[in-house]
Amino acid sequence: MAQYSFDRTRKDYAQRWDHMAIPASRLAQIDAMARKIIMHKGRYQAVAQDSGVPWAFIGVLHARESSCDFRGLLHNGERILGTGHKTRLVPKGRGPFTSWEEAARDALALKGFKPGAVVWSLARCLYEGERFNGFGYRMRGVPSAYLWSFSNQYSKGKYVADGKWSAAAVDRQIGIAPLMRRLMVLDPSISFDAPKAMDIGNVMVADGLSAAEIRSVQQRLRDLGYAETGMVDGIWGPRSMAGVAAFQATMQLPVTGRLDAHTAARLSTAGRRPVSVERAGLSARQLRQAGDEVARATAGARIAAMALGVPAVVIGVLDQIQDASSRLSGFAQLGDMPGWLMAVAVLAVAVTLYLLARSGENARLEAVRTGRDAGPA
Structure with a gap:
């Protein structure tokens, strides 16, 4: 329907998303469903590779259609897998199917989804979610329960059966929009919010983009x-273009360094870049030996924490608190504390510093191992 095209409706989706609030009483139920989606990430990713649809978006559709029950079709939740039957609900006559993945691919292909066909911005996900279910709510001037149920954007009105409307009925299922928001909280690697510039087609990203985008x-x-992308600084330059070019090369796309619509679509659904066995197995010691400043600094902090903690243990054991207090003259206000308590306090500080340094070292190592950071030159 031309009157419900994405260009005409995108602002409505963006505004509702910005003003959406989720009642605290609903959070536990929404989060439980979101965790189901994350738990089945691998199955959704398998379908995403063929369809070009983000795996997490497939997950929220599945949650809406059958509460993530893999006996229920993505089309409409019918449980006909392996029965030899075709669908009886809308869309009618699909199948028969032998696996959930086979059926899911059919449901998405029926809506015209294929790799590169859609730029998956946040607003686009909401639009495609409503289109997947149908624009019946919009025709009645009611926010779609399929999208907004369990949020302040929906109150009542529901199709209680195919084509049968009730203005008084209240939807009891979780809408996909609250699920999308909570998914991004529970798993920060999930993002439905591709930059708006991804919709502008074959132009340079720097043209008219904000720093946030x-x-x-x-x-x-x-x-x-x-x-290769360099720092996340909101400044588009040669490093950012190099990152796009490297991505295009990995995805076997034309290497231009430009964020055209096809590159943007792949960027929103792609998995992590493959890394070498050597990089994946890198140790903290090797990273330090290679001259990584962060790894060296965290190692130094761990040594300093140990230097502080070991004497504290010795001092506490030997009960030489007076000597220890004189050495800790900067903490004179603590001088009246019992010896064992002073030692425990110093040890607690040392352990905290050690754990923080170790956490920083592990984070740096993981970033280099995965290729998120290049590591020392």
């Missing part, structure tokens, strides 16, 4: 392991 592209590239 550029940061979104840069962060996505880095999260996928394209360290």
Whole structure:
């Protein structure tokens, strides 16, 4: 329907998303369903590769249609897998299907989805979610329960059966929009919010983009392991173009360094960049030996924490608190504390510093191993 095209409706989706609030009483139920989606990530990814649809979006559709029950078709939730039967609900006559994945691919292909066909911005996900279910709510001037149920954007009105409307009925299922929001909280690697510039087609990203939108592209590239992108600073330059070019090369796309619509679509659904066995098995010691400043600094902090903690243990054991207090003259206000308590306090500080340094070292190592950061030159 032309009157419900994406160009005409995108602002409505964006505004409702910005004003959406989720009642605290609903959070536990929504989060439980979101965790189901995350748990089945692998199955959704298998369908995403063929359809070009983000795996998490497939997940929220499945949650809506059958509460993530893989006996229920993505089309409409019917449980006909392996029965030899075709669908009886809308869309009628689909199948028969022998696996959930086979049926899911059919449901998405029926809507015209294929790799590169859609640029999956946040607004686009909401639009395609409503289109997947139908624009019946919009025709009646009611926010779609399929999207907004369990949020402040929906109150009542529901199709209680195919083509049968009730203005008084209230939807009891979770809408896909609250699920999308909570998914992004529970798993920060999930993002439905591709930059708006991805909709502008075959132009340079720097043309008219805000710094926030550029940061979104840069962060996505880095999260996928394209360290060529450089810093996430909102400034589009040669490093950002190099990151796009590296991504295009990995995806076997034309290497231009430009974020055209096809590259943007692949960027929103791609997995992490493959890394070498050597990089994946890198140790903290090897990273330090290679001259990585962060790894060296965290190692130094761990040594300093140990230097602080070991004497504290010795001092506490030997009960030489007076000597220890004189050495800790900067903490004179603590001088009246019992010896054992002073030792415990110093040890607690040392352990905290050690754990923080170790956490920083592990984070740095993981970033280099995955390619998110290039590591030392």
